[in-house]
Amino acid sequence: LDGFRAELDAPADAPAQERMGAVYLRLLQVRGLHQTLSHAFLLGGHPVIGPAARQGFVKVWRFLRDEAGFDADTAQSFLAEGMLINTMIG
DSSP, X not given: OHHHHHHHHSOOSSOHHHHHHHHHHHHTXXXXXXXXXXXXXXXXXXXXXXXXXXXHHHHHHHIIIIISOOXXXXXXXXXXXXXXXXXXXX
């Protein structure tokens, strides 16, 4: 979340949703990051990994709602599209 917070703190003309999307796209360059996250979500039933993955997802949700100012529908769409991209890039 550090990169997203830094982007929110930086002066910008673009809306928060566009800026958060740009940060997400930059994170695509981190080799293996999204695949690792996808594996964590797939292991939701694991007694250690599952709760940690859900807690991380909740942190992102809270950030989008409380700090980035997304309404519930926008946050849901942002997360859903991100998960779809994660699946597509494998």
